[in-house]
Amino acid sequence: MTLNQGQVGGTYRVKKVRGQGPLKRRIMDMGITKGCEIYIRKTAPLGDPIQVNLRNYELSLRKEDASLIEVEAI
Numbered sequence: 001m002t003l004n005q006g007q008v009g010g011t012y013r014v015k016k017v018r019g020q021g022p023l024k025r026r027i028m029d030m031g032i033t034k035g036c037e038i039y040i041r042k043t044a045p046l047g048d049p050i051q052v053n054l055r056n057y058e059l060s061l062r063k064e065d066a067s068l069i070e071v072e073a074i
Contacts, residue, residue, distance in 0.1 A: 001070070001071055001072065001073070002066065002067045002068070002069060002070055002071065003038065003040075003050075003052075003061070003066040003067070003069040003070075003071050004050070004063045004066035004067045006040050006071065006073075007040065008040050008041070008042055008043060009040065010039070010040050010073060011037060011038070011039045011040075011073075011074045012037070012038050012039075012040070012071035012072065012073055012074060013035065013036070013037055013038075013071060013072050013074055014032060014033065014034055014035060014036045014037075014038065014069060014070070014071055015034065015070045015071060015072055016034060016069075016070040017032060017033070017034070017068060017069055017070075018068045018069075018070065019068040023065075023068070024068070027065060027068065027069065030059060031054055031055045031057075031059075032054065032069060036054055036055065037054065037074065038052050038053070038054045038069075038071065039052060039053040039054070040052050041053055041058065047063065048062060048063045049061055049062050049063065050063065050066060
């Protein structure tokens, strides 16, 4: 399952960050690393972007980027 398939109000644990080069590095620089817990707070009216809470801060992610983050439900 990927993060863009998660439900609003759900908490997920990151299993793997896919992608290559600068894109993967940018995602990891935002604090999204293996084992990190992510809470999906809300989505925009048209579904893109999604707002998540992780490591005590809020972050907005495009669905395209969220599709590179493999997660499991907690």
